[in-house]
Amino acid sequence: xxxxxxxxxxxxxxxxxxxxxxxxxxxxxxxxxxxxxxxxxxxxxxxxxxxxxxxxxxxxxxxxxxxxxxxxxxxxxxxxxxxxxxxxxxxxxxxxxxxxxxxxxxxxxxxxxxx
Amino acid sequence: xxxxxxxxxxxxxxxxxxxxxxxxxxxxxxxxxxxxxxxxxxxxxxxxxxxxxxxxxxxxxxxxxxxxxxxxxxxxxxxxxxxxxxxxxxxxxxxxxxxxxxxxxxxxxxxx
Numbered sequence: 001x002x003x004x005x006x007x008x009x010x011x012x013x014x015x016x017x018x019x020x021x022x023x024x025x026x027x028x029x030x031x032x033x034x035x036x037x038x039x040x041x042x043x044x045x046x047x048x049x050x051x052x053x054x055x056x057x058x059x060x061x062x063x064x065x066x067x068x069x070x071x072x073x074x075x076x077x078x079x080x081x082x083x084x085x086x087x088x089x090x091x092x093x094x095x096x097x098x099x100x101x102x103x104x105x106x107x108x109x110x111x112x113x114x115x
Numbered sequence: 116x117x118x119x120x121x122x123x124x125x126x127x128x129x130x131x132x133x134x135x136x137x138x139x140x141x142x143x144x145x146x147x148x149x150x151x152x153x154x155x156x157x158x159x160x161x162x163x164x165x166x167x168x169x170x171x172x173x174x175x176x177x178x179x180x181x182x183x184x185x186x187x188x189x190x191x192x193x194x195x196x197x198x199x200x201x202x203x204x205x206x207x208x209x210x211x212x213x214x215x216x217x218x219x220x221x222x223x224x225x226x227x
Contacts, residue, residue: 004158033214042117043159043204043217056214090158103149104215106158 003027006091006107013081014115021076021110023091030096032074033104034066037088049074050096081114088112118142119207121218128225134192136221138205141186145207149215150179150190153202162203163190195225 004025013019023032034046048056049068063085065077074091088111092104120139128134138148146167151159165172165179165188172179178191192199205218 040219042119042219045214048214092158103161103164106160108156108158
């Protein structure tokens, strides 16, 4: 248990569906992240929120839409995804942006399958 | 462009022996390096880190070595235990960047 909780753990969705991934942390951290883990690829950063402000969007397609209502919660809204978007989506948090050399704590991830 | 590289996708080691996992990086601005361990169906968990002002950091059975001139770091696990079997990710960042840059990971199997 790392203090970062992601729901759901597994999700199967059609290409026309709209779904949301949820991440919650109770570590008092101010930065939250979405990463994508595809098979045989490195972990890819998608979005960074620092003090609820989005500070990085790593050229992610608009079919992925993040939302950070407060420093404890982070959402990833999904719509009209493609089969190649099937991956493990990991949420992480850290005290502040990792540029201050603090390690990130990861959730267990959501295994997403787009059919 | 991958800035952190783990060139060995897998490694098999006998229990009790030393496991050595290697990582290379290309960005000379990186000044902080981390190793994460990941079990199947779980997120990565932080294992050990090293700042660029050091060349070695030890925590129990885990030691990370940093060779800045070669832009290379390694994780040593000794003695290796079956419970160490997992995927190990190397990560790096700089003070000016927000994100951790990860390697692809090395899958370690420790056999009894």
